[in-house]
Amino acid sequence: MSFNESQWQKSLAAAITSPDELAERFGTEPEPLRAVANRYPLRITPHYLSLIRIPGDPIWRQCVPDPVELEDDQSEDPLCEESLSPVPGLIHRYPDRVVWLVANECAVYCRFCMRKRRVGCGRTDATSRDAALNYLAGTPAIRDIILSGGDPLLLPDEELADLLGRLRAIPHVEIIRIGTRVPVTLPERITPALCQVLKRFHPLYINTHFNHPAEINPESAAACARLADAGIQLGNQTVLLRGVNDDPGVMRSLMTGLLKIRIRPYYIHQMDLVRGTGHFRTTVDCGIEIMASLRGHLSGLATPYYVIDLPGGKGKVPVLPEYVRRQNGKLLLRSYLGEVVEYSDPAIVE
Numbered sequence: 001m002s003f004n005e006s007q008w009q010k011s012l013a014a015a016i017t018s019p020d021e022l023a024e025r026f027g028t029e030p031e032p033l034r035a036v037a038n039r040y041p042l043r044i045t046p047h048y049l050s051l052i053r054i055p056g057d058p059i060w061r062q063c064v065p066d067p068v069e070l071e072d073d074q075s076e077d078p079l080c081e082e083s084l085s086p087v088p089g090l091i092h093r094y095p096d097r098v099v100w101l102v103a104n105e106c107a108v109y110c111r112f113c114m115r116k117r118r119v120g121c122g123r124t125d126a127t128s129r130d131a132a133l134n135y136l137a138g139t140p141a142i143r144d145i146i147l148s149g150g151d152p153l154l155l156p157d158e159e160l161a162d163l164l165g166r167l168r169a170i171p172h173v174e175i176i177r178i179g180t181r182v183p184v185t186l187p188e189r190i191t192p193a194l195c196q197v198l199k200r201f202h203p204l205y206i207n208t209h210f211n212h213p214a215e216i217n218p219e220s221a222a223a224c225a226r227l228a229d230a231g232i233q234l235g236n237q238t239v240l241l242r243g244v245n246d247d248p249g250v251m252r253s254l255m256t257g258l259l260k261i262r263i264r265p266y267y268i269h270q271m272d273l274v275r276g277t278g279h280f281r282t283t284v285d286c287g288i289e290i291m292a293s294l295r296g297h298l299s300g301l302a303t304p305y306y307v308i309d310l311p312g313g314k315g316k317v318p319v320l321p322e323y324v325r326r327q328n329g330k331l332l333l334r335s336y337l338g339e340v341v342e343y344s345d346p347a348i349v350e
C-alpha cells in the first residue's frame with residue numbers, strides 16, 4: 001500500500017457516491033435507490049467496494065442504500081443526543097465523560113448509522129468547536145473525551161493535531177478516545193504521518209468498528225498494526241446487524257480475528273431504535289444467544305460486553321445470559337456448558 005499522503009484523499013475522491021455508479025458496476029437497477037441516497041448520503045470507498053462478493057452479501061447490506069430506509073417512522077434521535085448537548089455537537093450524558101462530534105463526514109456511509117440524522121451534512125464550524133472547548137475547559141468533572149462524528153480521522157492531520165493539542169492543554173482531561181471506522185473502510189488513511197501525530201497525545205485510545213470477518217483483511221490488519229505500533233490501545237465496537245453478523249459462528253470468527261490483529265473486542269451494541277435502520281434490528285434474545293456462544297467458549301480477551309443504549313439518553317446497560325440464580329436460599333451458577341453448580345456464598349450461609 002502506498003504511504004503517499006494524498007493517496008487517501010484520492011481514494012475518497014474515487015468513492016462511489018451515486019446509485020448510477022453502483023448500477024454500472026453491479027448491473028442493479030438505480031431508480032429505487034435514488035430517493036434513498038437523496039435522503040441519506042451514499043459513499044463507498046474503492047477498498048470497501050472491493051470486499052463485496054455478490055449483491056446482498058453482508059458488506060453490501062452495510063453500505064448500499066435500501067428503499068426500506070424510507071419506510072420506518074422511528075425517532076431520528078432516540079438517545080436524545082441533541083437535548084443532552086450543552087453546546088452543539090457535545091453530548092454530555094455521564095458526569096465524567098463526553099462525546100464530541102468533531103466531524104460530519106465518513107469514508108463510507110453505513111446504512112445502519114445511529115447518527116443518520118447528521119452524517120454527511122456539512123462540516124462542523126469553528127464557532128461550535130470553540131464553544132465546545134470552552135465548555136470542556138470550564139467543566140472540571142470531565143476527564144474522558146470521546147471524539148466521534150462522523151469520523152474524526154477524516155480530518156486533515158494538521159486540524160487533528162490542533163484539536164488534540166487544545167484538548168491536552170486542558171489540565172483535567174486525562175483520557176482521549178477516538179471512535180473511527182477508517183481502518184475498515186479507508187485503511188490507507190492510517191499513514192505513518194497520522195500515527196506520528198496521534199502518538200504525541202497519549203494516553204490515547206482508539207475504538208475501531210469492525211462488524212464482519214470479511215472486514216479483517218491484509219489492508220485493515222496493516223492499518224491497525226501501524227496504530228498499535230504507535231502505542232495506541234485498540235478496542236472494537238460491533239453493532240449487531242440482521243443479515244450481517246446475527247450468527248454465533250460469524251461473531252466468533254469476528255472476535256477471534258480482531259484479537260489476531262491486536263484489537264480487543266469491547267462492545268457488541270444492540271441496534272438503536274433509529275429512523276431508517278429498522279430492517280437491521282434483531283431480537284435481544286439473538287444477542288443473548290450470541291453472547292452465550294462466546295462466553296467460556298473463547299478467551300475472555302475475545303469476549304466483549306453486549307449492551308443496550310437505553311432510549312431517552314439513560315445510558316448503556318450490559319445484557320448477559322442468565323448465569324446466576326438464587327433458589328431456596330441457595331446460590332446457583334450456570335457454567336458455560338449449561339451445568340448448574342451450587343456455590344457457597346458467605347452472605348447466605350446460615
Ligand code: SF4
Pocket residue numbers: 105106107108109110112113114115119149150151180181209
Ligand atoms: S462510520 Fe460511524 S458515524 Fe460514519 S456512517 Fe458509519 S456508523 Fe455512522
